[in-house]
Amino acid sequence: MAGVKTAVLSDVHANLEALDAVLDEADCDAVIVLGDIIGYNADPQAVIDRLTGMQARCIAGNHDLALTGRFNVDWFNDVAADAIRWTAGQVDDSAFETLGRLEPVERTGSQVLVHGSVRDPAAEYLRNAAAAAVSFSAADFSVAFFGHTHIPAAYAREDERVRELFLSPEGETLELRADVRYLLNPGSVGQPRDGDPRASYLILDGDRVQWRRVPYDVAETQRKIRATDLPPVLADRLSVGR
Numbered sequence: 001m002a003g004v005k006t007a008v009l010s011d012v013h014a015n016l017e018a019l020d021a022v023l024d025e026a027d028c029d030a031v032i033v034l035g036d037i038i039g040y041n042a043d044p045q046a047v048i049d050r051l052t053g054m055q056a057r058c059i060a061g062n063h064d065l066a067l068t069g070r071f072n073v074d075w076f077n078d079v080a081a082d083a084i085r086w087t088a089g090q091v092d093d094s095a096f097e098t099l100g101r102l103e104p105v106e107r108t109g110s111q112v113l114v115h116g117s118v119r120d121p122a123a124e125y126l127r128n129a130a131a132a133a134v135s136f137s138a139a140d141f142s143v144a145f146f147g148h149t150h151i152p153a154a155y156a157r158e159d160e161r162v163r164e165l166f167l168s169p170e171g172e173t174l175e176l177r178a179d180v181r182y183l184l185n186p187g188s189v190g191q192p193r194d195g196d197p198r199a200s201y202l203i204l205d206g207d208r209v210q211w212r213r214v215p216y217d218v219a220e221t222q223r224k225i226r227a228t229d230l231p232p233v234l235a236d237r238l239s240v241g242r
């Protein structure tokens, strides 16, 4: 991957304003999306079209799987389930085909992409070093990128020990070492949940990883949600990043 600057995104959740702000700022050669392309926000079709048009490399999240009949909506909370049902009436057949082809895990060489965790790519929330340790043992990889929690995070496994690398609110840069294994979460583009409403993502440039935050027009995204039958709480939460 030397020389290729890749933007790693997750949990875009049909938020077009946040996606465009990220793509503008990232200015990358390639884009990876770790699933949950749709759900929660008001622009599912436009977001799918944008990512398809730029040939982004996408995997499926639990929301994408639910929309395409491969994840039981009964496992979702009411708000998330309502958003899936609303989304189903907003996208065209090719969008169903596009999302229906995606799996929640993909592997290239020693790099793994998952939505939730390496142990359970569709559903597990990887939130602490103990869960990270299980995923480090679940497959042989040097770097795995994951999302699903909507919170940026990094875990390292070195000499059999797993630790969480604490990320500063912005601009954290990590130099990947060949003798250390990593699990890296870019945070969420379309619905951050760490108390910072700005879109979160990361840039992978050779062995360097940088987490970034980008402001976007939250008010416009909220206006679009409130103009639909989506639950209004989905608009409210974007202001506070929860």
Ligand code: ZN
Pocket (backbone or CB within 6 Å): 011, 013, 036, 061, 148, 150
């Ligand atoms: Zn999500």
